[in-house]
Amino acid sequence: MEGFEEELKNYLKAGEIAAGVKAFARAETKPGVKLLELAEKIEAKIRELGAQPAFPTNLSRNDEAAHFTPCAGDVCFVGEKDVLKVDFGCHVEGCIADVAFTVDFSGEHADLIEASDAALEAALSKIKAGVSVSEVGKAIAFEIRGRGYEPISNLCGHSLLPYVLHAGEEIPNIETGSYVLQEGDFFAVEPFATTGKGRVSDSDFLQIYSMVGEKKVRLPSSRALAEYAGEEYKLLPFAVRWLAPKFDVSSTQFKLAVADLVRQEVIYPYHGLRESTGGVVSQSETTVVVEENGCKPLVPTKQ
Numbered sequence: 218m219e220g221f222e223e224e225l226k227n228y229l230k231a232g233e234i235a236a237g238v239k240a241f242a243r244a245e246t247k248p249g250v251k252l253l254e255l256a257e258k259i260e261a262k263i264r265e266l267g268a269q270p271a272f273p274t275n276l277s278r279n280d281e282a283a284h285f286t287p288c289a290g291d292v293c294f295v296g297e298k299d300v301l302k303v304d305f306g307c308h309v310e311g312c313i314a315d316v317a318f319t320v321d322f323s324g325e326h327a328d329l330i331e332a333s334d335a336a337l338e339a340a341l342s343k344i345k346a347g348v349s350v351s352e353v354g355k356a357i358a359f360e361i362r363g364r365g366y367e368p369i370s371n372l373c374g375h376s377l378l379p380y381v382l383h384a385g386e387e388i389p390n391i392e393t394g395s396y397v398l399q400e401g402d403f404f405a406v407e408p409f410a411t412t413g414k415g416r417v418s419d420s421d422f423l424q425i426y427s428m429v430g431e432k433k434v435r436l437p438s439s440r441a442l443a444e445y446a447g448e449e450y451k452l453l454p455f456a457v458r459w460l461a462p463k464f465d466v467s468s469t470q471f472k473l474a475v476a477d478l479v480r481q482e483v484i485y486p487y488h489g490l491r492e493s494t495g496g497v498v499s500q501s502e503t504t505v506v507v508e509e510n511g512c513k514p515l516v517p518t519k520q
Contacts, residue, residue, distance in 0.1 A: 221401060224379065225506065227312035228403060232504065232515025234266045235307045235314035239520055242305065246320050248297040252276045253287035253458075255295070255303075263307050271306030271313040272382060273425055273456035277489075278302075282372060282409060282417045282498045284487040288424050289458040289466055298323045300330075302500045308453070311379035314515045315405035317502035326497055329366055329410055333501040336360040336368070336408035337518055340388070344505060344512040346400040353398075354389035357408045361390075367415030368408065369498065372490070377403040377504065380451045382427075402507040413496015422489030426475070427454040429485045438474040443483050454487060 241262045245255060256274040263270050273286040278299045287293070295301055304317035319330045339356040361368045374388030386396045390408055398404075428447050434440040445463055446455060457466050457475075464471050478484040492498050505512040 224312055227309040228314065228504075228506065228515055231268055231307045231309040231312050231314035234263065234268045234309070235305075235316045235504075235516045236520065237266055238262050238305065238307060239316055239318065239516060242303050243318065243320070246295065246301065246303055248295055248322050251292065251294045253291040256287050259303075259305050263305070268307035268309050271308040271315065272454040273459065275304035275317075276301060277304070277498070279497050280413070280492045280495045282369060282490045282492055282500070284425055285422060285489045286424050286456050287458065289461045298325070300326050300497050300499065302498065304500065304502065306382070308380075311451070313377050313382060313405075314504045315377070315382070315407075315502060316504065316516050317407060317500045319499040319501065326499065328364060329412060329497060329499045330501075332361045332364040332366045332410040333408045333499040334518070335364070336390075336410065337406060337501040337503065340406050340408065341503075341505065341512060341514060341518070344398060344404075344406070344507060346398055346507055346509050348398050350386070350388050350394040350396045350398065351392050353406075354394060355392035357389075358391045361408065361410045364410075366410045366412060367496075369411055369417055369492070370415050372407070372409050372417055374404055374406040374502075377405060380453055382453060398507045400507055400509050403504065404507065405502060405504050407500060407502035409498055409500050411492050411496040411498045413492040413494040413498075416493045417490040418493045419488035420491050423486055424457050425454050425487040426457075426479075426484045427487070428452055428483065430483060432481055432483050434478070434481065434483060436474065436477055438470050439477040442471070442474045443478055446484065
């Protein structure tokens with residue numbers, strides 16, 4: 218119990234910092250801002266407030282659903298009609314608060330954002346010890362479909378452990394799954410709503426990786442990259458641009474080293490995910506600790 222109390226303190230601290238970063242990110246997200254500048258500002262604010270980024274800031278536009286983070290030298294910017302998902306995480310001693318919100322400056326997709334926001338509130342009202350994740354997914358889908366949209370069925374919320382962003386259990390966005398929530402579980406809950414058919418598929422965009430195991434690596438360049446990433450990020454996802462101060466990320470040698478580590482299953486690649494029919498996507502997310510009679514959000518949703 219003592220270990221849990223210490224972990225809980227770190228999760229709550231991460232949530233407190235994430236709430237401050239969320240307010241900062243909302244204020245900084247505006248048409249014309251460069252995606253790279255926005256991502257770096259969010260990650261710098263996380264560090265300034267006393268935590269570390271749990272993963273690279275995801276800035277996914279329109280039909281992009283997840284895993285889109287700017288690359289080094291990126292010159293893309295937020296457009297006036299973009300529907301932008303801002304997804305970031307803070308960790309304190311590995312204890313993660315994972316947060317996301319969606320902005321739409323044109324107002325054309327306000328109802329879509331309302332759908333994922335309402336789905337998140339519905340999910341939180343269902344979460345407590347002894348409840349099946351299927352019941353939570355049912356509540357999410359009901360809110361989204363009731364507004365004329367589709368939940369994304371192959372994206373899910375996920376359990377959290379120290380230094381592990383996806384710890385094995387899932388909270389689906391539809392009625393499926395057999396896991397029964399337990400008191401003391403930590404989960405990121407993240408409904409996705411779309412104007413499309415409700416599934417995502419891999420794109421060619423690839424800027425995020427994570428370490429998945431330790432193996433003997435023969436190539437010196439691959440070994441240097443694996444050793445650095447493992448020491449710096451443990452099992453948490455990292456961006457290629459984060460490695461730029463240490464490695465020449467545009468070089469052929471670096472790219473071959475990355476490919477070698479993926480092939481050997483030393484690192485895992487997170488391809489950018491797009492809605493498979495080109496539908497616009499919204500996302501709402503917070504992190505909770507499951508309690509006997511409910512759940513405690515680490516980051517307020519009404520912010």
